[in-house]
Amino acid sequence: MTKEIVIQSEGLGKQFNDYWAVSDLDLTVKQGEIYGFLGPNGCGKSTTIRMLTGLLTPTTGHISIMGKDVQAHGESLRNRLGYMTQKFSLYESLSVLENLEFVAKIYGLSRNDVKRRVAELLQEYQLEDKKSVQSGALSGGQKQRLALAAAVIHKPELLFLDEPTSAVDPENRRAFWEQLFSLSAQGTTILVSTHYMDEAERCHRLAILEQGVKRADDSPIALMEQLRVSVCEVVGDDVAALKTRLASLPSVISVSQIGARLRVLINKKESQPLALLRAESGGGYEVDFTRTNLEDVFVTSTGRGYAELA
Amino acid sequence: MLSLRRLNAIVSKEFMQLARDRITFAMIVMLPLAQLLLFGYAINTDVRHVSAGIVDFSQTYQSRQLIQTAANTQVVDFIGYYDSIAAAEQAITRAKVNTVLVIPADFVRRQLNRDYQLSGYKVGNSTAQHSVAQWLIDGSDPLLSGAVAGLSKLPISIKRLPMSALPDPAFALQNYFNPEKRSSVNIIPGLIAIILTMTMILFTSSALVREREQGNMEFLITTPVRPTELMLGKILPYILVGFIQMAIILFLGHWLFDVPLNFDMPSLLIVTLLFITASLTLGLLISTKAKNQLQAMQMTVFVLLPAILLSGFMFPFAAMPRAAQYLAEILPATHYVRSIRAVVLRGAHFSDLYFDLLCLVAFSVIGFMIATMRFKKRLD
């Protein structure tokens, strides 16, 4: 069964003054997917999400959400979209309960539905015991749960989450992703931006952005399989000194130190990567292939890595 | 079109935020209180106790009597004696005194001549009346010099002529509505206009800007909320606030300054309601234009100053040049100062004020429409 396309954009671009924050972005997001935007700060994640939600007018390109043109029919989509902004955007002086009731009423829920739905969300997002606390006084994780609860109060079919976990500890982040999976299982399409690799790895599909340009777009596993480098590990004493030597080799794309190890990415065009490393490092070092991870994908898709492999 | 449920959600949210924002809450009550005391007590156009000096070349019983008569009016307080005109002029220049009473050496003779003339005698071959003494006045403040100039009409006479023999003014004056001529009676109803202009515009001008600055707007505009609902929801709570402020000023004004309270209540409420909505929509208009709260504040001041200076609150409307009068007509405050004085001081009915009220309705409707049209559910 082919899934319905929920977000489709072609040639999407946004220019601020004379700076292109996003350029020539083609996206296809299917129903029920968790689609990730991975990229460093300032790469255009928020700008893209704002264009997709109809808050910013694209300079170029076209967006269709659930078959409708966002520019022309944005308002009719409001009840079907949810948006969790990067910065906490509920009212700090209102309590958790008051905020949720406000949002429920704004989405036009009836008096009974407001009560029922808010109680349900307080339960589901573990905010029951915090319901009378002013939201300005909540912790990062609680604020984020509140914001997510507010974003899904009207059971949207499509949910935009802009760096939802940036102020949240790892434990809460895991719990948060459980909630996303459960929403996704119920059929909600989710577009989430992040700069954490471990989060990106959980997405069904991933777009890597750099300076407003999409560098890669596929499932995390496919991205790792398509990697155009060999990933090797060098273990031994004083790897720090070795690091600069290895980095200067023409076929070495990147060297990073992790404790007493060096993780070395070598262009796939080099047919004997281990031999090359052994020759360069001399004796006393253990050299072998190692498992690829998403960070390798990121390193080779952006910055110098991208340029050297191009 | 309009969802009452959403409107209600926004109004109750505004009330909750208002009740929890201590500074705004204090401003609602403290601002009218402070301004009332300031304007009621400090700004007083009934001039009294002007510092005055004396140069008495006559040094007679009669000259001392003249000084006493002048002091008894309480318009001047004599605080310095000078022995030459030059010294007196210097005292005025240095602002030690604002005015100096100069009594010439031949004061008694001049006074006698005047008395004879007034009683119909001919003295010498002159028929001209001569002054008997002189006030040197620092004319830089017209209000002050005007009050002292009034002293030139002091009825004085040595021979104790009957009052009927003293010169009559050409006109008889009859003061309606404020027989004691206290300026606070005129200032305090006008003060309602100024305070409402200040607070109403200030509150709404920052209303949308604050939501935008604090990031709430980005979420709000992705919901199905309509601009009309958002705008109305921002205005409605402050109508109540405006009425509370009006009540504080009127009742304290009555209690502290005896401002009369025998007006027609429906007229007061209608006139004030229209002014409040006009000011609130003006604030909303600013809110759709200002980029941040500082800009909103600056634009508010930009409206507030002409409201204070041109509305007739400070200076009589009739005395302003034509151009300023036209400018004043496009300020809601001008129409309100006129109508509230009519209602509170002269017991007017709102039907007597239809022109001003129509103007206020026009301001509100047009302002609201422009603000709603200008407000876009977008970030760019």
Ligand SMILES: Nc1ncnc2c1ncn2[C@@H]1O[C@H](COP(=O)(O)OP(=O)(O)O)[C@@H](O)[C@H]1O
């Ligand atoms: N309103 C704006 N005006 C001008 N430049 C902007 C505006 N919004 C974002 N930018 C610029 O666009 C780029 C992308 O920003 P953003 O989308 O917020 O990145 P991200 O969310 O990935 O951190 C940044 O360089 C930022 O400075």
Ligand SMILES: [Mg+2]
């Ligand atoms: Mg961002």
